[in-house]
Amino acid sequence: MMVILGVIILLILVAIGVSFFIAADHQTKIYEELEYENCELSNEQAEQIRQAKRNFSKPYTNMIITATVLCILSAVPLLCGVFFTKMLNGSQMDHLMTGLVAGTLVLVAIGVFFFIKSNITMDSYNILLQTDDYTPKKKNGRRIMNKYAAVYWLTATMLYLGYSFLTNNWEHSWIIWPIAGILYGIIEKVLSLKNNDIAPE
Template sequence: MILADKIIEERKKNGWSQEELANKLGVSRQAVSKWESAGSIPDLQRILQMSELFGVTTDYLLKDEIEEAPLNEYVETNTIKVSMEEANQYLDMKSRGSRVVANATSLCILSPVPLIVLGTMTEDHTLVGFSLVFLLVLVAIAVYLFVNYGLRESHMQHLEKESFETEYGVSGMVRERRDKYEPAFIRNIAIGVVLCILSVIPTIMAGVMEADDSICGLSVGLLLIIVSIGVNILTRTGMIKSSYDTLLQEGEYTKEEKHLKKKTDDFSGAYWCLVVVIYLGWSFSTNNWKMTWIVWPVAGVLYAAVLGIVKMIVGNKDE
């Protein structure tokens, strides 16, 4: 770990912003920012001040090969080193993969549209049967894309699950790319959220106008199409943003969060297997495929809440 990364780590351990650290050292926030991006190196006086503030030795700050003594169970002895080439390869891989995952997700959302629309417009069992086959084909394509992506990118998944250290200059490069992406991230998140909110307008209008079943079916189909576009944008944007967080080990990819995620992976697998069983059981028992798709958005909303409770319980046990 280089000096820039050590300053960032120690500052965050103390819960200080760059401006707060700058005030304690009597320098500008821009100076601290340059130190943390490896754009400049603090003078000896500042090194001594930081040593006292952080409660570490000057040797620890100045010598790359010296690491701080482990403070908790999340620190690992055999730390992976990530080079500049590997970091760029990972970022490019996630950027390409975000399109694959986003498109596969959209296919899942769009898959019931023909079934819903035709189911309300005609009683022809042949057309409804073809729409059901179309639904299964789209889901199969989406599953293929998910599996193919997972296998192709599996050699890099250790960065999302294990602790690692970056070589000199990597963190600065990642922060620079993240800062450039920030305006696009904010814009795309806003567009995706707005589309998801606006998607209910056709359904609301159909209800207000007391439209017949065929119009209601079309409104639900339009809702899903708009949602698929919004979710596509959100998925792409989120994956690219998470790739920067992964390499910087921030947000959901801190060492503590990775440790916690290892303990909740079994729950996640069991949860989604149960959702699949409920969906297929309900669908085949009622043959009401145009309604049972509601299981997925409900399961998605509940997953975030239930996972939060599980993490809380696991975290309390670790304390």
């Protein structure tokens, strides 16, 4: 019964998350072409963006440091559970570990938030200025990679849902996602070595 309840809650949270993704995608769709097309800026506009990027440099560093520290410390709640293994019975230990896992996930979530927020802002400056990973050649490479990425992640999603529903092994099927992420990085790196125009994201 608890497993079914857990799956129901999971699906509700996934549905909420997907709705946010769809809404955000709709709002940012009009700016998506800037990531793949050349940006033509006047000298004045370019200088304003460079100044904004310089002003953001310190907050960017602080957010990256904060995110890194939080992700490292996220293991602490789980490690603390070791001290109570001999003091609590099975049921009490289960409740404690549930709370500690929740604490770990909260720390990871906050850390990931800072990672995403800081990098989205910095990438926005780089996209407009066409620097770092967003030079004209690399933008062209990203356009090529984007075509393959859509097929790749749709295939990964199909495998995840197909395996999970057929085996009902939801508690272990999540491992497909980190494997897919690592495999995507490897493929992207191999392609970048074969074609200098394609740079890993």
